[in-house]
Amino acid sequence: MKKSIAIYGAYGHTGKFITAELYQQGYTLVLSGRDEEKLLSLKQKHPESTIKTANINDEKTLDNAFSGADIIINCAGPFLDTAEPIIQSALRLGIHYIDLSAEQKAVLDVFENFSEKAKGKILIIPAVAFYGGLGDLLSTAITHDWDKIDEINIYIGLDSWHPTKGTRLTGDRNHYTRLTLKNNRLQELEPSSPIEWNFKNPIGIKEVVSLPLSEIITISRHLNVNTINTYLSLNSLNDLRNKDTPEPEPTDEKNRSSQHFSLEVVALKDNLKRTITAQGQDIYAVTSPLVVETVNRIFSGKIAKTGVTVIGEIFDANDFLKSLNEDDITISVAEESHL
Template identity: 80%
Template sequence: MEDTIAVYGAYGHTGKFIVAALSKQGYNLLLSGRDQEKLILLNKEYPQFKIKLADINNPKTLDEAFSGAKIIINCAGPYLDTAEPIIQSALRLKAHYIDLSAEQKAVLDVFEQFSEQAKLAKTLIIPAAAFYGGLGDLLSTAITQNWNQIDEINIYIGLDSWHPTKGTRLTGDRNHYTRLTLKDNSLQDLQPGLPINWDFKNPIGIKEVVALPLSEIITISRHLNVNTINTYLSQNSLDDLRNKETPEPKPVDEKNRSSQNFCIEVVATKNNNKRTIIAQGQDIYAVTAPLVVETVNRIVSGKTKKTGVTTIGEVFDAVDFLQSLNEDDITVSTVQETELT
């Protein structure tokens, strides 16, 4: 394909998954980041692509690195630090922007700071197009299709383990803001609550889950008319994350995925109706790559509903998007609808 895609933080753990997936699709890539040595090492794996050193504190280097790119993918967290300067560069260059942010404050800032500029520039700015944020947004949008008002969306995320990357730990240290949830159709500070048990079925099983809202609260609430959104994460995965001795993920297959399994179950209610959808797969970092690749494919082919700051649930046909994903990357159940008693 002739379209050039710039990947910032290309040598990071998730960035490498995205580079590999886009390369297989035939895209011409610009590999960029802050670390020259890591870029050179990555370039040995992909000698067909140019590498460009760029510093988020130096706008000129960003513009030079991304010049000629149709889309810029920001894989370098913490997004509280990297999103704003890279979006500014994308707007100057009239390029589209995608990132992987799970940070609520970062996503909220993008909507509040860049919505008008992006709309005027007819540019797409899509934050949180990843496992956290994007996938929950897609699933929630898909199951509430034809509902113009939703009472409640509950998102249950179960991991059999969480081996965090250095980037995840760095983001956690940087993200000290109060977590937000949606209640009475407005963003509110998360209130402490008791854990509950949730059956994720095989291979995750029954896990204790706790309320832990991430960027999907922001993305979903921006385009769905929903009164309440809750996100729950399995306690065992949080224990892994908080344990400084937990090792980083190790590849176990030909796709370099770790052995970790995940399950996301989304339950939406409206009046006496309940709809449920389940997504399962392997490796929360690796599964971000097919989400990003499908986002890129749809931008390039013009399958978008709007410009400006948006989400993958809003700007694309969510049902079609999910159906297009390879089952080896992620399996998505059919929507189950029942009446509440």
């Protein structure tokens, strides 16, 4: 019997990438969201799927949409608003839950509100996305044999950023103070000046600024690390802040935009330094293989626990990264060096 997956916000920009890949792999899909017209349009591309409208403010419609599914994938931000009601539905129905949250507060709320309720019942995995999940996997992979870590620095370089409507809505909604990890505890981000970082080809040298996202929360939940910093290239942040920057446009057979990214993690312990880099095309599109691999691993039984967790904790990070197609993400590891 085919496994069934409910995708909420399936017609959103990132949701479409995830829907297309899961459909191609033969899963039974329930496409859900608030807009029936958009769901009908999406169903034309995936005729064997089912559509069910649902509203996050109406638990009956949520339960009706998700009933019978094995996993719910929440692609509808802002997750500050959508995560809790959909997780509540997942708990009522006994269904695993995945989302794509880059918002720190949303991930913190999930851990605080659902860790005990979900234990022994379902899996809840937030932040399975470019922001959050990928940095977590990379950090976990290169520190797998370290019992403690002095510092993890994450450098995110984009050659451009054409934000989606969902990204802009999330930015408007997410007014909470950004947090970083220092002295092994979450603290408010302190103002700092830009620095330069060489991302090499195709991104090159960019000014970067401190901008912690959900990876601070996911990594600190399961790695024994003293300090975590995240830096984002200033040019991409300026694109995001510019209201006239257009949305991404498809440029290849996978409907990816022309945007390129480089995400580099540098881990430090005593006098040792380890570096791992992920490069690819389109930060929205690359979220899809992360979600799909997570789904495949859940269905194959490659899980060690239930409750609220993150992909760096619940899966073998090195094995997970090796399973990804190089056309989606290219992983390179530098030799360990001494400081």
